[in-house]
Amino acid sequence: MSAKKDKNENENSGVSRKLFENLYNVNPEKVPWGYNTPDADIIPLIDKLDVPPNARVLDAGCGNGKNSVYLREKGFETYGFDISSKAIAFAHKSIPTGDFVVADAVSLPYAEEVFDLIVDVGLLHSIPPDAWESYKKETNRILKPKGYYFLRSFHRPLNYPPDKPILYENTDQTGRSYFERDPNKEQFPIWGFNIPQIRDFFKEFKIRVERYSNLGGGDRLYVVMSKEEKKGKGPWYKRVLKT
Numbered sequence: 001m002s003a004k005k006d007k008n009e010n011e012n013s014g015v016s017r018k019l020f021e022n023l024y025n026v027n028p029e030k031v032p033w034g035y036n037t038p039d040a041d042i043i044p045l046i047d048k049l050d051v052p053p054n055a056r057v058l059d060a061g062c063g064n065g066k067n068s069v070y071l072r073e074k075g076f077e078t079y080g081f082d083i084s085s086k087a088i089a090f091a092h093k094s095i096p097t098g099d100f101v102v103a104d105a106v107s108l109p110y111a112e113e114v115f116d117l118i119v120d121v122g123l124l125h126s127i128p129p130d131a132w133e134s135y136k137k138e139t140n141r142i143l144k145p146k147g148y149y150f151l152r153s154f155h156r157p158l159n160y161p162p163d164k165p166i167l168y169e170n171t172d173q174t175g176r177s178y179f180e181r182d183p184n185k186e187q188f189p190i191w192g193f194n195i196p197q198i199r200d201f202f203k204e205f206k207i208r209v210e211r212y213s214n215l216g217g218g219d220r221l222y223v224v225m226s227k228e229e230k231k232g233k234g235p236w237y238k239r240v241l242k243t
C-alpha cells in the first residue's frame with residue numbers, strides 16, 4: 001500500500017504548517033517533544049496489544065519519525081504523515097524506505113479501513129478544536145474494524161476552562177522551542193483532554209484502556225480505543241494497565 005500524495009488542506013492547515021515548519025526548521029533536535037528515543041508510553045503498550053507482527057501501523061503526526069523507527073523495529077509495516085515537510089524529510093532520513101507523506105490529519109491520503117493500529121503521540125492536542133471532528137472522521141475511516149487507535153495527549157484538568165489551551169508553544173531567539181503556560185502571548189496553542197471529554201468526543205469508538213499519569217513532567221493522558229465491541233475487560237486489559 002502506498003499513500004496518495006497531498007490531498008486538500010483546510011484553512012487552518014497553513015497556520016499549523018508554518019508554525020511547525022518553524023519549530024523543525026532551526027534545530028530539530030531541540031523540539032520539546034524529544035528527538036531520538038521513542039515515546040515512553042508506546043513502548044510498554046505495543047507488546048501488550050494483540051497487534052499481529054506484520055500489522056500495518058500509522059504514525060499520525062509522525063514528526064521526525066522517532067516513533068516510526070521503533071514501530072518499524074517491531075516488524076510492523078509502518079506509515080507516517082505530518083503537516084510539516086521538514087519533519088517528513090527528517091522521517092525519511094531516519095527510515096529511507098519509509099512511507100512518509102506530507103498530509104493534514106483532517107484529510108488523509110489513505111484508503112478505508114487499512115490500518116491495524118494508529119498511533120497519535122501529540123498530534124490531536126496540536127490541532128485546533130474546529131478540526132477535531134474531521135480528524136476523528138478520518139481516523140475512524142482508515143482504521144480497520146478490529147484495529148486499535150492509541151491517543152497520547154496532554155491531560156486537561158477536569159475543572160479547566162474548556163475553550164482554553166493547556167499550554168502554549170514558543171520558540172526562543174536561538175530557535176529552541178519550549179512550552180509555557182502564559183496565554184497572553186501570541187504563541188501556538190496546545191490543547192489537552194481529560195477522560196470524560198474523550199469518552200464523550202469518541203462516542204463511536206469503544207474505549208478499551210484509559211489512564212493518565214504525570215510521568216516525565218506534565219500530566220499525560222493515554223487512551224486505547226477500537227471500533228469493535230469487546231466482551232468485558234479481558235486479560236489484555238490487565239496486561240496493558242500493568243505497566
Ligand SMILES: C[S@@+](CC[C@H](N)C(=O)[O-])C[C@H]1O[C@@H](n2cnc3c(N)ncnc32)[C@H](O)[C@@H]1O
Nearest residue numbers: 016020061062063082083084104105121122126
Ligand atoms: C507534538 S509533535 C509530535 C511529533 C511525533 N508524534 C513525536 O512524538 O515525536 C506534533 C506533530 O503533529 C504535526 N501536526 C500538527 N498539526 C497537524 C495536522 N493538522 N496534520 C498533520 N500533522 C500535524 C506537527 O508538525 C508535529 O510534527
